[in-house]
Amino acid sequence: MVNPRPATPAALDGLRVLELAGMVAAPFCGKLLAALGADVLKIETPMTGDPSRRRGPFPGDVPHHERSGTFLYLNTGKRSLTLNVDDPQGRIILGQLASQSDVLIHDIQPGRAAALGLDQEILSQIDQDLIVAAITPYGSSGPNANHIAYDINVFHAAGEGNLLPNGLALDRFPDRAPITAGSFMGSYQGGIAAAVGIAGAVFAKMGGLHGQSVDCSIQEAQLAIGYLPIQRLEAEGFVETRFSRFFRVGGVMPAEDGYVELLTLEPRQWESLGEFLGSPEWAAAERFEDPAAHGAEINRNVRDWTGGRPKDWLYHQGQAQGVPFAPYYTPKEVFENPHQRDRGYFVNVDHPEAGSYDYAGLPFRMSETPPSLERAPLMGEHNDQVLHSMGYTPEDVVMLARAGVI
Amino acid sequence: MAGGMAGEARRTTGPLSGVRVADFSVHAAGPFAGLMLAELGAQVIKIESSARLDITRRTHTMYGKPPSSFEQINANKMSACLNLKEPRAVELALELVQVSDLVLENFRPGVMDRLGLGYGTLREVKPDIILVSLSSNGQTGPDRNYAGYAPMFAALGGLGHLTGYSDGPPVELRHGMDHTGGMLGAFAAVAALCAKRGNNLGQHVDVSLRDMGSSFIGPALLDYAMNGREAIRQGNRDESAAPQGVYRCRGQDAWVSISVASEVEWQGMLRAMGNPVWAQGDEFGDAFRRWKAHDRLDGLIDVWTAKHTPSEAADLLQNHGVAAAPSLTPDQLLSNDHLLERGAFPKILHSEKGEQKAVAPPWRLSRTPAVIDQWTPDLGENNLDVFHGILGLSASEVKRLQEAKVIW
Numbered sequence: 001m002v003n004p005r006p007a008t009p010a011a012l013d014g015l016r017v018l019e020l021a022g023m024v025a026a027p028f029c030g031k032l033l034a035a036l037g038a039d040v041l042k043i044e045t046p047m048t049g050d051p052s053r054r055r056g057p058f059p060g061d062v063p064h065h066e067r068s069g070t071f072l073y074l075n076t077g078k079r080s081l082t083l084n085v086d087d088p089q090g091r092i093i094l095g096q097l098a099s100q101s102d103v104l105i106h107d108i109q110p111g112r113a114a115a116l117g118l119d120q121e122i123l124s125q126i127d128q129d130l131i132v133a134a135i136t137p138y139g140s141s142g143p144n145a146n147h148i149a150y151d152i153n154v155f156h157a158a159g160e161g162n163l164l165p166n167g168l169a170l171d172r173f174p175d176r177a178p179i180t181a182g183s184f185m186g187s188y189q190g191g192i193a194a195a196v197g198i199a200g201a202v203f204a205k206m207g208g209l210h211g212q213s214v215d216c217s218i219q220e221a222q223l224a225i226g227y228l229p230i231q232r233l234e235a236e237g238f239v240e241t242r243f244s245r246f247f248r249v250g251g252v253m254p255a256e257d258g259y260v261e262l263l264t265l266e267p268r269q270w271e272s273l274g275e276f277l278g279s280p281e282w283a284a285a286e287r288f289e290d291p292a293a294h295g296a297e298i299n300r301n302v303r304d305w306t307g308g309r310p311k312d313w314l315y316h317q318g319q320a321q322g323v324p325f326a327p328y329y330t331p332k333e334v335f336e337n338p339h340q341r342d343r344g345y346f347v348n349v350d351h352p353e354a355g356s357y358d359y360a361g362l363p364f365r366m367s368e369t370p371p372s373l374e375r376a377p378l379m380g381e382h383n384d385q386v387l388h389s390m391g392y393t394p395e396d397v398v399m400l401a402r403a404g405v406i
Numbered sequence: 407m408a409g410g411m412a413g414e415a416r417r418t419t420g421p422l423s424g425v426r427v428a429d430f431s432v433h434a435a436g437p438f439a440g441l442m443l444a445e446l447g448a449q450v451i452k453i454e455s456s457a458r459l460d461i462t463r464r465t466h467t468m469y470g471k472p473p474s475s476f477e478q479i480n481a482n483k484m485s486a487c488l489n490l491k492e493p494r495a496v497e498l499a500l501e502l503v504q505v506s507d508l509v510l511e512n513f514r515p516g517v518m519d520r521l522g523l524g525y526g527t528l529r530e531v532k533p534d535i536i537l538v539s540l541s542s543n544g545q546t547g548p549d550r551n552y553a554g555y556a557p558m559f560a561a562l563g564g565l566g567h568l569t570g571y572s573d574g575p576p577v578e579l580r581h582g583m584d585h586t587g588g589m590l591g592a593f594a595a596v597a598a599l600c601a602k603r604g605n606n607l608g609q610h611v612d613v614s615l616r617d618m619g620s621s622f623i624g625p626a627l628l629d630y631a632m633n634g635r636e637a638i639r640q641g642n643r644d645e646s647a648a649p650q651g652v653y654r655c656r657g658q659d660a661w662v663s664i665s666v667a668s669e670v671e672w673q674g675m676l677r678a679m680g681n682p683v684w685a686q687g688d689e690f691g692d693a694f695r696r697w698k699a700h701d702r703l704d705g706l707i708d709v710w711t712a713k714h715t716p717s718e719a720a721d722l723l724q725n726h727g728v729a730a731a732p733s734l735t736p737d738q739l740l741s742n743d744h745l746l747e748r749g750a751f752p753k754i755l756h757s758e759k760g761e762q763k764a765v766a767p768p769w770r771l772s773r774t775p776a777v778i779d780q781w782t783p784d785l786g787e788n789n790l791d792v793f794h795g796i797l798g799l800s801a802s803e804v805k806r807l808q809e810a811k812v813i814w
Binding site for chain 1: 582585592597625727
């Protein structure tokens with residue numbers, strides 16, 4: 001590993017993972033495994049690398065493939081090997097690496113995976129103990145398996161896209177297209193779901209079972225997460241749309257300096273809200289019991305009231321009085337937030353090319369095997385280390401580079 | 407009897423078969439984590455009580471009558487009742503912990519301690535127990551005791567700010583945030599199970615759903631750290647692709663998503679559209695120009711998509727190597743060829759409603775398949791299985807404790 005790990009044990013110490021993937025979904029999965037101590041070796045295309053290296057943001061807005069925030073964030077704790085898997089020798093090296101790994105994660109759709117020799121049949125011959133996880137938009141089978149798709153396409157093919165922006169569609173934008181969650185949320189969901197399945201297969205392997213294939217469809221991950229409209233239709237015959245899906249009381253409210261979310265789901269919270277508002281007649285507790293009749297009026301009045309107050313005041317004063325308010329924080333407000341700072345959520349990471357910044361940390365803690373965040377690798381940073389350990393001589397490595405294999 | 411597991415039967419197919427989970431969680435995020443573990447083969451025992459019914463068990467002003475749409479959230483689990491206000495119930499809970507591998511909860515921080523089920527106590531009765539706690543703000547920090555629901559995690563974490571039309575307010579991210587938090591909790595849980603299997607380690611896992619919201623905007627937070635720039639929501643657009651959007655199609659409220667991330671894909675899109683005259687010149691000749699003229703370009707694309715249904719447009723574009731997909735409604739999902747062929751909606755027999763479709767687990771594991779095969783059990787359906795079958799109480803003692811409102 002590049003960086004010395006902390007002295008404490010990690011949950012996945014000793015797990016060897018090969019990652020042949022780009023952008024968000026599968027790399028986020030690899031990042032989670034790396035944070036838990038797995039040795040994740042990322043395979044990147046020579047010269048270009050992971051497409052996220054070109055995405056930015058870049059320090060000072062100067063594009064540079066070693067300074068892209070998207071790459072730096074999604075590839076913490078990994079090693080990097082550049083390898084042309086379309087080259088015959090490249091595929092041999094990939095096969096050798098796979099035979100020394102516990103898990104191969106890739107995001108290659110089945111048509112191309114088969115062409116690369118990545119289908120399970122071939123890989124299972126390499127090593128009965130390998131776990132092969134394919135994290136692809138539509139999974140490894142079915143009529144759409146080879147459909148080209150980006151984050152936005154999967155998000156709309158999985159159902160949640162059609163339901164956003166919820167009731168705003170009705171209130172403000174009846175004629176506009178449904179939207180996509182920001183910041184590639186659906187891809188992160190796909191990556192986390194895949195990590196659950198992979199960890200399960202690792203657990204089974206630790207218990208003495210062989211490896212196996214784990215077919216992770218990002219569409220199905222989002223569908224599993226967003227199962228509720230499917231169940232409402234199946235069980236109640238109700239077809240949810242973005243025009244019908246909204247909280248009749250509460251929701252997004254304006255504040256003096258932005259927006260807040262207000263959600264009163266329980267009777268005691270309505271009562272608290274009424275008191276918080278100064279007990280006006282329109283917010284009497286019984287009015288909340290018939291949201292269809294009174295919700296619109298309550299919301300209209302609440303908006304007038306919150307609109308003149310700062311969001312952090314609404315948040316802290318509201319919560320102190322039992323009213324569930326939450327501010328819509330901007331990136332700056334998240335970055336400087338006292339709560340997450342107090343939790344040590346942000347982690348300073350120093351990178352030889354990009355510099356030193358506070359990164360968003362891991363969203364969970366483990367008391368005995370704490371996850372850790374270490375810097376992302378330079379492109380091909382570990383070529384020599386990896387190839388030498390496989391028995392290639394320094395001269396071989398030069399030849400492999402000249403031949404465009406690495 | 408809605409579903410439920412007979413006797414002490416363990417699930418046999420998934421990678422976690424043999425693992426036992428005591429699931430004290432309520433509402434959405436925690437139960438979803440338990441559902442994922444149950445789909446992976448763990449024996450998940452939902453501990454609940456008539457003294458305080460889970461929100462998914464009761465009539466609710468916001469959600470309506472006890473909705474059958476909540477059949478999935480506690481599927482594959484057993485249900486055992488314990489009224490934790492009773493000391494004997496807490497004792498039984500601890501006995502169950504002694505024979506479990508993992509405990510799941512999503513109360514506000516401190517509640518488990520007040521119930522007499524804090525991590526220290528659990529560890530005393532079972533040194534290698536794993537306690538997975540899901541919460542809005544985490545177990546530490548000044549806001550730890552604040553209430554939170556799904557859209558609030560997204561708001562606090564910064565993800566809400568980045569979702570919505572560029573000229574509109576931020577958008578609520580709904581139950582998906584709870585369930586994604588549950589998915590994350592399931593990951594941390596299985597990782598902790600690996601550490602336990604490898605090193606006999608028990609531990610306390612603290613999953614913060616607000617932190618999760620922030621972890622989804624890592625690059626935007628780095629943009630602020632690097633450049634002091636504040637990213638803002640931008641509807642369906644993304645700087646990596648132009649054009650990208652959701653376009654109006656022929657039919658009622660019908661839409662197709664399209665994303666063009668390379669010159670090759672743009673050329674494919676032009677062919678799919680029949681090489682329109684408006685694209686002959688240089689106006690949209692590279693990604694930069696297309697990004698700068700995105701509004702105008704969207705209008706031109708809308709004219710083409712409006713002539714086609716979403717699936718016609720998507721098929722045409724896919725045939726030319728362009729990323730496109732219909733924006734599917736719930737009914738379209740349930741009849742989608744691809745999802746049906748993949749078995750995404752397995753049917754499960756419901757004792758009262760007959761066969762009902764569920765949503766499949768999001769993994770196809772070749773050796774240890776994950777399954778969903780039993781609907782949410784009735785409240786206390788497995789009282790006898792758990793207290794008699796697993797803990798060894800006599801059937802008459804179970805009955806006595808039910809009458810005493812301990813098992814209740």
